[in-house]
Amino acid sequence: MSMKHDVLIExxxxxxxxxxxxxxxxxxxxxxxxxxxxxxxxTQDSSxxxxxxxxxxxxxxxxxKYNYPLSNFLYNFIYEFDRQDDESVTYLVDKIVxxxxxxxx
Numbered sequence: 001m002s003m004k005h006d007v008l009i010e011x012x013x014x015x016x017x018x019x020x021x022x023x024x025x026x027x028x029x030x031x032x033x034x035x036x037x038x039x040x041x042x043t044q045d046s047s048x049x050x051x052x053x054x055x056x057x058x059x060x061x062x063x064x065k066y067n068y069p070l071s072n073f074l075y076n077f078i079y080e081f082d083r084q085d086d087e088s089v090t091y092l093v094d095k096i097v098x099x100x101x102x103x104x105x
Contacts, residue, residue, distance in 0.1 A: 026074065029055060034076055037103070038095045049089050056081035076103045 033055060036048040060078050062068040070078075080092070080103065096102050 022068070026059075026070065028072055029059060030071065033103075037096055040060055040093055044093060046089050046093050049092055052077075052081055052092075053076075053084045056084075073103055 033052060035053050036055075039045070039048045056078055059070070059074060060082070062072060063075070063078055078094075081088075
């Protein structure tokens with residue numbers, strides 16, 4: 001085998017393992033997002049929206065800097081929570097409370 005081939009295989013192993021770990025973390029983010037959305041829906045409290053804004057800021061880096069492929073749920077989440085001002089908080093609480101299918105395709 002050539003040295004290029006050996007390096008390529010080694011890098012592919014690293015890539016594959018990294019991707020598995022990244023996808024596991026993204027799944028945990030999805031669960032956390034859903035937990036906050038359920039909390040808003042059940043309590044109509046806006047405070048979890050600020051935690052969701054933080055998550056959106058973290059995840060948007062994956063899309064806009066690294067062009068990492070995300071689930072439709074996470075893409076929709078990043079889009080919906082992009083604008084982070086007081087009017088958006090009110091809008092998001094209303095949308096979450098009144099739309100059972102919020103963020104779900």
